[in-house]
């Protein structure tokens with residue numbers, strides 16, 4: 001199995017652990033990831049809110065490179081990158097105006113793009129290409145007894161719901177169940193927004209959103225929250241002290257990239273998965289997994 | 292033969308056509324075409340003065356062929372053909388050119404629309420010289436009527452028809468008639484008890500000597516045409532002899548399978564494998580659920596039902612039965628289905644306890660329901676706060692675009708019932724707009740505000756059990772934007788009622804195909820004309836009434852049922868009806884007797900004449916579908932009104948420039 005791989009720019013900064021653990025996990029699963037040449041930022045939500053047409057072109061540059069580089073599907077790890085790239089395909093298919101604008105912009109840098117490169121979320125690849133059964137068989141360290149709250153975030157399957165329900169997704173739940181974990185399937189915060197970039201502009205609002213997530217996971221007895229997006233991860237993990245200060249709570253909740261926890265199940269060691277880089281210590285989580 | 296003198300009439304249809312098509316240009320062009328003697332335009336051809344133009348030209352100017360370029364022939368072809376006939380011209384020498392639905396409504400550019408209109412018109416100008424004069428075929432009418440669906444619509448239509456002395460077959464798929472209305476406790480806005488007004492009608496329908504009630508039955512095949520439908524009805528096996536069963540219900544108590552979720556109680560109550568759906572059922576007869584009964588599943592059972600049944604009515608050998616009916620008209624009254632709110636995960640239906648549907652609430656609040664009318668949560672406690680969420684699955688582009696029309700009103704009814712039972716309970720109505728459209732409805736809304744119900748303008752965003760404050764602990768929380776206060780609210784509730792929209796039945800499309808008419812984009816049955824023929828379908832002799840056409844309340848349903856009954860009566864009260872002569876014929880000289888068409892005709896209208904060794908069309912059975920025409924290898928069957936030379940001339944006309 002081979003995929004083109006788009007890490008996204010967070011993966012070179014705050015989300016480095018996501019990239020590291022993704023490579024380790026996929027290595028353990030025998031999936032080859034070929035990093036996209038000379039990729040650029042997907043534009044995420046910010047570009048789109050300023051100049052929509054330009055942002056399609058920026059995202060499409062990556063897709064054009066991918067189309068040229070290989071026939072494999074493009075695997076994406078960050079929810080925001082995934083939504084942005086998939087949305088570009090969709091808009092190009094639906095709107096002649098977008099198609100023309102994108103083609104024009106790409107033409108200026110001698111590139112072309114058909115609009116047809118399949119963009120795949122890594123969770124979609126794991127659950128639907130490899131399959132739950134095959135994953136279950138490859139597990140070397142089952143996550144038995146570990147209570148996991150899967151935090152999908154607001155852009156995981158919204159708005160298109162290409163591979164999961166947009167409002168109440170379940171793929172990550174099934175994934176961790178296949179790995180032996182006890183998943184909190186009715187975790188009410190699973191597809192809520194973490195506050196995103198609002199943490200920098202309207203912190204009190206974003207903190208309230210994180211508070212709700214943390215409380216939901218905590219009250220349901222979670223040992224760990226797992227994420228599929230660098231921004232979610234940073235907000236929910238890194239802002240716990242401020243949530244505690246603002247709301248008088250006492251959270252000390254381990255938060256991991258889902259690839260980190262899954263990596264453990266497939267026999268990678270914590271260092272390989274950059275688990276030691278987490279802000280809230282995950283030693284408890286690692287220790288709780290039966291050897 | 293006299294020379295062809297064609298008159299062309301180009302209708303503006305107000306601005307519907309003239310807004311897009313350059314009418315003057317097309318008419319001037321038409322006047323120049325071969326065989327065209329007169330070309331005129333008029334604002335509304337369907338109006339009396341418009342029709343008079345046609346009549347005058349026929350009578351005074353020797354016009355012998357007419358083309359009206361206007362709307363779809365399904366709309367006004369009969370109108371114009373009647374006008375031609377009144378002036379002494381054979382109506383089949385008039386053709387319509389559809390320049391509205393096929394042209395002005397669907398073309399953006401004016402120049403293109405004008406060119407297209409010319410081609411559409413030219414096709415008919417070329418065709419007309421080949422048209423033959425035809426005479427409608429007069430056939431006898433069977434005076435009986437079939438009503439499909441035994442909800443309030445079907446019951447009402449059946450009773451009305453029966454009162455005129457006509458024979459009515461009332462086919463209902465469930466063991467009892469009554470439909471949704473039978474499940475309600477009260478009805479808005481008058482709050483009369485649903486059972487008190489419905490039960491007498493149900494039992495009247497059950498007893499009427501002119502009504503043959505066929506419950507637990509479904510129509511499986513429909514053939515024939517207006518005035519002469521042949522219908523096959525499958526009477527599903529009840530495994531109880533309905534002639535001897537007295538409806539005493541003794542068997543119900545003894546059945547060993549007792550925990551089957553009751554469909555009538557929306558799964559909130561239980562029934563046994565042998566059951567009567569509710570005490571007022573009509574017909575009041577037991578039915579054995581073959582999927583649940585141990586004996587019928589081939590398992591061991593002591594069959595206490597058999598021993599407890601005094602009249603010995605239970606019959607495990609009973610089989611489905613196919614009954615053939617002949618009727619002159621059909622009324623469809625198959626109703627609606629509640630939209631399944633589990634499809635929208637935000638509201639937690641099926642996941643969160645005490646999030647219930649409106650129909651479930653109807654059963655809970657019903658004195659003969661699973662809680663004997665006590666409004667209680669799953670734990671048996673009365674709720675301290677109830678939130679009623681409007682527009683679930685309605686007015687939502689993700690699901691159904693339409694407004695379901697009755698849910699605002701039934702939601703208000705629920706508020707009233709809750710306040711009546713539990714005066715201290717807080718009730719919240721979360722609405723987008725309050726649509727209280729009927730007689731006494733706005734007044735009812737006002738009354739509810741006086742009863743202390745909280746009206747919150749905002750579509751609910753989500754129902755969660757994630758408590759964020761002590762007072763929310765252990766309860767449901769409804770999140771919404773209150774668009775009047777301009778704030779986001781979290782409303783704690785112990786019970787959340789989802790006012791689900793009305794959806795077309797899942798099998799609506801299949802049913803409409805069995806009967807041979809269509810559904811509209813929203814999935815409900817398509818009426819012939821939304822304003823002027825709301826109870827007719829595109830198929831002559833088939834009418835629709837009630838919620839199978841579109842969501843509506845009981846008053847509108849009953850009114851429509853009456854209109855459908857009148858429509859059916861106006862048909863079956865005549866000894867004969869004229870049907871279109873556009874049917875097929877087979878020239879015995881040319882037919883090679885290969886049989887191909889015999890097997891392909893969907894209406895069994897072709898028989899093989901063993902003596903002459905040729906196929907023959909049975910005139911009375913042919914529906915003019917054209918299958919045989921297309922199928923024959925030697926091109927022998929021809930259909931009047933659609934002869935090969937007519938079609939080819941049309942194509943040539945359309946492609947002429």
Ligand SMILES: Cc1cc2nc3c(=O)[nH]c(=O)nc-3n(C[C@H](O)[C@H](O)[C@H](O)COP(=O)(O)OP(=O)(O)OC[C@H]3O[C@@H](n4cnc5c(N)ncnc54)[C@H](O)[C@@H]3O)c2cc1C
Pocket residue numbers: 439440441442443444445462463464465468469470471472475477478479480508509510624625626627628629649650653697701704796802836837838839843844845846848
């Ligand atoms: C929760 C709720 C509360 C309501 N409260 C009120 C109220 O208080 N006042 C009011 O005016 N309106 C109310 N309404 C609206 C009311 O239910 C409808 O107006 C009414 O039921 C429509 O009647 P109907 O006969 O068209 O359809 P239905 O009641 O749906 O009856 C259709 C019947 O046809 C049968 N059927 C379906 N398919 C077939 C088939 N293929 N072959 C044979 N039989 C078939 C069904 O089994 C059923 O018996 C409410 C609706 C809901 C959902």
Ligand code: SF4
Pocket residue numbers: 531535536537538539540541542543576577599600601602603604605
């Ligand atoms: S089947 Fe027999 S026992 Fe059951 S209701 Fe009918 S008569 Fe009564």
Ligand code: SF4
Pocket residue numbers: 545546547548564565579583584585586587592593594595596597
């Ligand atoms: S045979 Fe047994 S299971 Fe079937 S209806 Fe009778 S008692 Fe119930």
Ligand code: SF4
Pocket residue numbers: 681682683685686693694695696697698699700723724725726790792
């Ligand atoms: S009737 Fe009211 S609740 Fe029902 S869809 Fe229309 S607006 Fe919404």
